[in-house]
Amino acid sequence: MTEDQLTVLIIKYLKENKKGAIEKVIDELQPYDIAQLYRNLPEKHHFKFLVYLSPQQIADLIQELESDLQIEILHRLGIEKSSKVMNLMENDDLADLLSELSVEKIQEYLSTMKIEDSTYVQNLMSYAPETAGGLMTNQFVWIKDDYTIRDAVDKLKAFAEMNHTIYYLYVINDLKELVGVVSYRDLLLGDLHEKISDIMFNRVISVPVDLDQEEVAQLIERYDFVAVPVVDENKKLLGIVTVDDVIDVVIQEANEDIEKLSASGKDIDFYTKATTASFRRLPWLILLLFIGLISGSIISGFEHTLEQFVALVFFMPMIAGMTGNTGTQSLAVVVRGLISHDLDRKTVIGLIARECGVGIIIGLTCGILIALIAFVWLGPIYSIVVGGSLVLTLIIGTLAGTIIPLVLYRFGIDPAIASGPLITTLNDIFSLIVYFSFATAFLAYL
């Protein structure tokens, strides 16, 4: 059944009040599919649809939705039913949801929740959103190191209703410090009277609660984990970050890199309104407009040369464009490389030397090519001026695209902010200065 057919079917059932039929269909669906269905349903059917869902299904649904639809659901459900749903949500998602609400609303909801949950959620909300603390959930099971396997299995049975995205049990000692990890598999394969401390893996890798989410993602990716425990400065276990959150982080970080590289503005998707999208894109464009005017005023300094040799203008777009392009190419290599490499002195020097080599190779190749073309088109003078300038500007452009992001990174600024358009526009300026200076000097010499 396609998404559209499903939507049509559910609308039909809703109109006919076929509760049983709807429940049967919903039961077959994954949370993602229920969320897609909810988005596709006309708004007038939303409330009735929610009535037919169990609190657990609504909790799963909410976790998949955007914040405006989440808040809409809370309003429709009312405070009592909302609280039931919130008690069933994963606490990291719940903290994100609550952070969208007003302080009074937050208090109102928290006061209706179980005390340990509300404390945990309040703690979660105090961590910066892009850190391990902001990503972690309390949907994990801890066991004491003096448990036997039987104790562990009994504890598991008590938590049987908990979301089944759990693959490890974390082991803590009397001080609540994380001391080991046990998989379900270990429990299954061991004997019931064996001690957890004898079968646990005790070189457990954990992350501090304030670690940047990008580094958490890197760690999970490198070690192929499905979850990693989060600890405070005393090694006390606070929560876990699971691999599904990490995939979202990886996608989000890649999107942010692309947004910055293209200066396309934060969080614009297919459904952003034109005014909002324009408003987010304009600051960059206006900045670049003024930088572009700098190019203009530089050129105006060469007005005399231009009046004599108007054909110099013909090559301006090519020279500026090529310099911008090679800079963008270098920039992209640096920005993505930084994701998987640590920058030590040796790497930086090697990278700059490499890009210097690249600049010379592509500079000479393209310079000779354009010199030949300019020679045929306009004769030897233009050939030398255009060819020579292009060699120089391509080397400068390549190095600028490499060094500027590295310098920004060194000073703790995200290098992707040296966005494609910014590098392109700066390279415009460099290249025009080189081109017109070279031309003026050479033509004066003739």
Added chain:
Amino acid sequence: MTEDQLTVLIIKYLKENKKGAIEKVIDELQPYDIAQLYRNLPEKHHFKFLVYLSPQQIADLIQELESDLQIEILHRLGIEKSSKVMNLMENDDLADLLSELSVEKIQEYLSTMKIEDSTYVQNLMSYAPETAGGLMTNQFVWIKDDYTIRDAVDKLKAFAEMNHTIYYLYVINDLKELVGVVSYRDLLLGDLHEKISDIMFNRVISVPVDLDQEEVAQLIERYDFVAVPVVDENKKLLGIVTVDDVIDVVIQEANEDIEKLSASGKDIDFYTKATTASFRRLPWLILLLFIGLISGSIISGFEHTLEQFVALVFFMPMIAGMTGNTGTQSLAVVVRGLISHDLDRKTVIGLIARECGVGIIIGLTCGILIALIAFVWLGPIYSIVVGGSLVLTLIIGTLAGTIIPLVLYRFGIDPAIASGPLITTLNDIFSLIVYFSFATAFLAYL
């Protein structure tokens, strides 16, 4: 201990032949760390280091390395020890490794492996690399639907040495069709005499073997799975794709988008040689050089206008740059949006209308701004020509950045190929034609 300290320590132990000490250190490390250590060790120590590793550790190490280092290790180990290591590798990694070797070598290695493994690996190698078949592994455990939990646990014990990145057991019927899935947790919480068919989840989601890896990744991301089973057209279970491979796919696909958007060339990282990097980047640059020359020849058609109004040149970089930038912004939104949205008619029309609105808003804002500046700088004539042109070119640039990738996508071409530089260069041409045509017409009218 930092990476460098670790390397120094291991070199010391290697020189002193301290086998026991090395084994103790290695035992504490994750495969990723052993691979980093191996990369950091000077080449002369490589062989000795390998001697101190167990076949399982070498198998883990190889899976983390680049193909040239993998092949180096195989040569160092010799065919007999290599085969031992290969038998312990995950079969998807092994298939990737073998595909780097010559046909004779492949046959030589396969002939020394267990027959069922070599058949599986040969099958794996026949699937396209960027599909579910190319990603899947046979490191999974299947059980029959008529097993009891006790049978399943017994089977698990027999496979106890298998890599522990396994979280589900897949259930098949007599026809080897996939009919359900059971988690370790289900086994732990059930009674030993219960039937698998009674506790299994039978609405198991699987992917066809020829599904594109990007869609496999999307599915795992949407449903928060840690693994998904792969089936053939008869629903026969062939293997599983695990979430760690999916993270690699997500990163790889994002990198490819950025490579294409910046035309930075395939697979260039910090360690690519200058000649290789240049060779990969040059085709784009040379193409763009010729496109840039088209701009030049268009401008040469307006030589007469230029000679009369040389100050028109001052605004060329700004107009061309701004048009390129707005195009790149739109392009980035489309390319990343396509990852999470399906393109139906309604979405496309909505998107184009939105971007049309964006073009008008930013066109008018920037056009009015530049008209004011040009008025102060050079007077009313330039103000009208430059301001009017900018409004038009920004609208055209925004729409080009939206429509070109959508058209490419419609015809089955990856829209990211309409890379930033290509859109920028095309927009250069559009904008210069508009600018000079408008100027020539207006100035002739005066």
